[in-house]
Amino acid sequence: PATGGSSQWTTGANNFIYYNTSNVGIGATNPSSKLHVYDDVYETTKLIVQNNNAAALIPSLNISSSPVAPLSGNIGNDRYYIYTSGTYTLTIPTGGAICDIFMIGGGGGAGNNCGGGGGAGACIVAIGQTINAGSYTISVGSGGAGGISNNANGTNGGDSSIGSLYVAKGGGAGSGGANTATSGGCGGGACGGNGAFSGIIAPSSLNVVNGTTNVAPTTTTTYAVLGTSGGNAQTLKGGGGGGSGANGTNATTGLAGPGGNGVYQVVINSFTYNLRTYFTNNGTFGVQDGTTGNYFIGGGGGAGGYNLGTSVAGGKGGGGNGSDGNGTNGVAATANTGGGGGSGGGNYGQGGSGGSGLVIIRQRILTSSTASIELIRGVSSDSNVDYKIGNYGGDFKIISSSSNIDTEYVRITSAGAISNPSGTTSWTTTSDRRIKENIEDASYDKCYDNINNLGLYRFNYIEGINNVNKDIKQLGFIAQEVKEIFPKSVFLNNNYNIPDLLTIDITQINYTLYGAVKKLIELNEDNEARIRRVETLLNLEPLQIDTSNLSIDTSNISIDTSNLSIDTSNLPIDTSNISIDTSNISIDTSNI
Numbered sequence: 001p002a003t004g005g006s007s008q009w010t011t012g013a014n015n016f017i018y019y020n021t022s023n024v025g026i027g028a029t030n031p032s033s034k035l036h037v038y039d040d041v042y043e044t045t046k047l048i049v050q051n052n053n054a055a056a057l058i059p060s061l062n063i064s065s066s067p068v069a070p071l072s073g074n075i076g077n078d079r080y081y082i083y084t085s086g087t088y089t090l091t092i093p094t095g096g097a098i099c100d101i102f103m104i105g106g107g108g109g110a111g112n113n114c115g116g117g118g119g120a121g122a123c124i125v126a127i128g129q130t131i132n133a134g135s136y137t138i139s140v141g142s143g144g145a146g147g148i149s150n151n152a153n154g155t156n157g158g159d160s161s162i163g164s165l166y167v168a169k170g171g172g173a174g175s176g177g178a179n180t181a182t183s184g185g186c187g188g189g190a191c192g193g194n195g196a197f198s199g200i201i202a203p204s205s206l207n208v209v210n211g212t213t214n215v216a217p218t219t220t221t222t223y224a225v226l227g228t229s230g231g232n233a234q235t236l237k238g239g240g241g242g243g244s245g246a247n248g249t250n251a252t253t254g255l256a257g258p259g260g261n262g263v264y265q266v267v268i269n270s271f272t273y274n275l276r277t278y279f280t281n282n283g284t285f286g287v288q289d290g291t292t293g294n295y296f297i298g299g300g301g302g303a304g305g306y307n308l309g310t311s312v313a314g315g316k317g318g319g320g321n322g323s324d325g326n327g328t329n330g331v332a333a334t335a336n337t338g339g340g341g342g343s344g345g346g347n348y349g350q351g352g353s354g355g356s357g358l359v360i361i362r363q364r365i366l367t368s369s370t371a372s373i374e375l376i377r378g379v380s381s382d383s384n385v386d387y388k389i390g391n392y393g394g395d396f397k398i399i400s401s402s403s404n405i406d407t408e409y410v411r412i413t414s415a416g417a418i419s420n421p422s423g424t425t426s427w428t429t430t431s432d433r434r435i436k437e438n439i440e441d442a443s444y445d446k447c448y449d450n451i452n453n454l455g456l457y458r459f460n461y462i463e464g465i466n467n468v469n470k471d472i473k474q475l476g477f478i479a480q481e482v483k484e485i486f487p488k489s490v491f492l493n494n495n496y497n498i499p500d501l502l503t504i505d506i507t508q509i510n511y512t513l514y515g516a517v518k519k520l521i522e523l524n525e526d527n528e529a530r531i532r533r534v535e536t537l538l539n540l541e542p543l544q545i546d547t548s549n550l551s552i553d554t555s556n557i558s559i560d561t562s563n564l565s566i567d568t569s570n571l572p573i574d575t576s577n578i579s580i581d582t583s584n585i586s587i588d589t590s591n592i
Contacts, residue, residue, distance in 0.1 A: 049390070051369040063097050063363050065090045065138065075281055077365040082280060084338065085356050088138040090162065092131050100362040101126040101166055101223075102279045104244065104298050104339035106141030107318065107354025108171035109154025111344055115147055116174030117241030117248060117259045117301030117322060118341030118354045119230055120315065121157050122207050124168045125266045125273060126223035128364070129210060136163035140359055141170045146342045146351030151176040154342060160357035167208035171341050171354055172230060174241055174301065211473065212460065221269040230300070231257035238303030238322070241341035243315035248300045255312060259300030259341060262287075262317025279360045289316050297338060301352060304344030314343055320352040366414075368393040380404055444522065447515025450485050454509070479504050486512070 025031030028038035039045040062079055065088040069081035105121025121141055141158030157170030206214045207225050217227040231239030231248035240248030243260030251257040264286065265274045276285045276295040286295025299315030302322030312322040318340020324347060338358025345351045372390025380386060381404050388399040388406070398410040408421045433439070458475055479502035483490040486508050493503045 049371045049373060051371040051391075063090065063092055063099070063361065071280075071282060073281055075278075075362065078362050079365065080280055080360060080362040082282070083138055083140050083359040085140050085142070087140070090136045090138050090361075092133050092136070094133050096130055096132045098364040098366070099129050099131055100279070100364070101129055101162070102275060102358075102360040102362075103160045103162070103166060103168045104141075104358045105160045105168040105170040106143045106157030106357040107298075107301070107339045107341040108157045108173040108241065109144035109146040109353050110241070110301050110304070110320070110342040110351030111154050111174040111176035111238065112147030112152045112351050113150055113345060113348050114177035114236055114238050114256075114304050115154070115344035115351045116230060116233060116238040117257070117303045117314070117319065117344045118144060118146070118154050118157070118174050118352070119171035119228075119242040119248070120244045120260070120262060120298040120300050120317070120319065120341050121160065121171045121339030121354075121357050122168045122217075123226040123244040123263060123298050123339070124166060124207060124209060124223065125226075125268065125275070126166065126209055127268055127273070128222060131162075131165065136165065138162055138359055141168070141339070141357035143340075143342070143354030143356050144170065144173050146353045147174075147176045147345070148350050150348060152351075154351045154354075157339065157341075157354045158357065160339075160359050161208075162359065162361075164208065165211050168357065169207050169227070170357070171241065171300075171339060174230070174238065174303070174342070174344050174351060176351070177233075177236075177238065177304075219266075219268065224266045224268050226263055226266070226298075228260050228300075231260075231303070233257075233303075237305040238344040240303050240312070240322070241300030241315070241319060241343075243300035243317065243319060243341075244298030244339065245296075245317075246300075246315065248303075248315075251303060251305070256303040256305035256322050256344065258312045258322070259302045259315035259319035259343070261300075261315045262296040262298035262319070262340070264289075264294040264296045264317070279362055287317050297358070299340050301341030301343040301354070304346040304349055304351070314340065318355045319343065322346075323349060366394055374401075442515050444515050444519035447512045448519040450512050451516040454485055455481055477504060477506075477509075482509070 023031035023034055023036060025036045025038065028036040031038075037045065037047055063081070065081065065083075067088060069083055069088070071082035071084070073080055102123075102125050104123045107120050108118035110116065110118045139159070139161045141160040144155040144157040146154050153176045154173035156173050159167050159170050161167040206216050207227075209215050209223050209225065215225050217225050219225075226244045228242035228244070228247045230242045232250040233239045237251035237253065237256040239251050240257030240259040242248045243262045245263035246260035248260045249257040264276065265272055267273075273279075275297060276282075279285075286297050287299070288295050296315075296317030299317035299319035301319045302312040302314040304322050305312075305324055314320045314322070318338065320340065320343035322343045323345065338356060340355035342352030342354045370390060370392045372388050372392065374380070375387045375389075377384040377386060380401065383403050386401045388397070388401060390397065394414040396412040397408055400407045400409055411419050411421055413419070454477065456475065457478060458473070460473055479490050482504055483502065489505050489508045491503050491505065493501045
């Protein structure tokens with residue numbers, strides 16, 4: 001209460017009740033409203049409304065596969081699925097699914113005859129991934145074969161994948177020796193350095209995360225890709241295979257190289273994920289380290305050597321131990337591990353095979369609890385229009401309420417989409433003629449030219465840009481180009497670590513698009529008119545004249561032949577067939 005007042009708090013049932021009619025202050029000496037929160041110590045003052053009841057779940061269709069996952073279970077509300085070998089058809093139901101992904105490629109096989117150890121498969125840990133509805137093929141990478149014939153190389157481990165969205169490369173093979181020694185295979189395609197892939201063809205591509213290809217070992221705010229290099233060889237001693245968490249060890253003149261260790265946890269966006277406890281509650285997951293007690297996965301294979309006399313260790317998490325005889329195989333991914341590299345064979349000894357990979361999918365089942373604030377005039381049952389705002393099952397909503405009947409006006413989904421479920425106009429802009437002046441027609445020609453000069457591009461956002469839309473492949477404009485044409489549509493944004501970052505307001509571009517369309521309509525109408533004129537000219541039918549009712553009066557027509565002469569000099573007359581009848585001719589000669 002205000003200074004000088006007395007506190008009058010009490011309890012009733014499960015509620016705290018304040019009986020004083022004055023204002024309540026939190027940090028405020030003299031509160032100026034019914035609830036006044038004041039802070040002059042911290043940079044940010046927060047009022048938190050929290051609902052921690054996760055008992056009620058959003059109705060959700062579980063993902064499924066054919067054949068079914070060999071192992072599955074629940075972690076809290078979430079469901080996990082473990083795939084240890086072979087191929088499966090994964091079905092994501094309508095609406096998609098939010099999943100956490102853990103996968104590792106098959107381990108590489110080791111070399112023959114003082115050969116290098118095989119590398120572990122690449123390890124991918126991806127958190128909060130949105131997978132769209134559809135069917136995807138899950139492939140679990142098989143372990144590479146060890147070198148059998150004298151001096152033979154091992155083979156690379158197979159890739160583990162979920163369709164083309166996620167690919168964890170198989171581990172590199174260890175090289176075979178020629179009675180000398182060779183380097184160990186790299187872990188997960190992280191080639192280069194320490195003689196990795198000496199004498200072996202390196203993978204043609206790197207890992208894939210959420211459709212982004214050629215991802216080298218790296219860590220971002222949403223995923224981690226792990227992979228390392230194999231160790232160098234030394235005289236008659238092979239190099240260790242790279243583990244998913246550490247490089248293979250270089251050999252010395254007296255000892256072959258042990259394999260690199262795997263991993264038991266990763267740190268993503270300052271949060272530590274223990275692979276065994278976060279992705280499964282399976283008690284046999286991983287290979288327990290006797291010293292630390294942690295459960296590792298994806299260790300590199302130990303190398304082989306000549307007259308080693310003792311084995312060298314494979315990396316923690318499935319890598320086989322090196323030998324001066326035949327190499328031991330990497331541990332396969334049954335129910336407990338995956339992607340370990342095979343160990344190198346000793347003098348004329350065979351290389352060990354790599355262990356198979358692993359794919360684990362943890363499907364997030366979101367809770368439907370609500371944290372909201374209600375703004376009520378009068379009581380909630382009267383006809384006054386009240387409002388509710390809050391977090392409803394992960395979506396932010398603005399709800400209008402009257403007589404206890406709710407109408408949802410605005411929704412911002414967890415994926416960043418903004419909608420108006422009521423079906424009324426989503427956004428309005430003041431546009432009355434009475435508040436405008438200097439009104440004149442826009443130039444459709446200018447609109448047409450501006451749109452024609454503005455490029456549209458396909459692109460990927462760089463890593464570290466925290467967009468709501470997790471699909472980094474986009475279609476859109478380049479702000480610098482927009483600024484040249486629409487300078488009023490480009491603004492500075494200082495919320496990122498990139499100085500003078502430009503953002504775009506596409507309102508003016510949308511209006512210009514309308515003007516460009518109007519210009520296209522004009523051009524289309526002009527072309528149609530021209531076509532009609534041409535068709536009229538081309539479609540004229542032959543002219544026909546009806547003379548049935550036509551009469552010509554020749555009574556007043558006279559022909560003057562006085563000046564008419566006919567030249568008959570060239571006219572031959574055939575009289576051969578002419579006969580003259582003179583029987584009736586009489587000649588009167590009386591007057592002669």
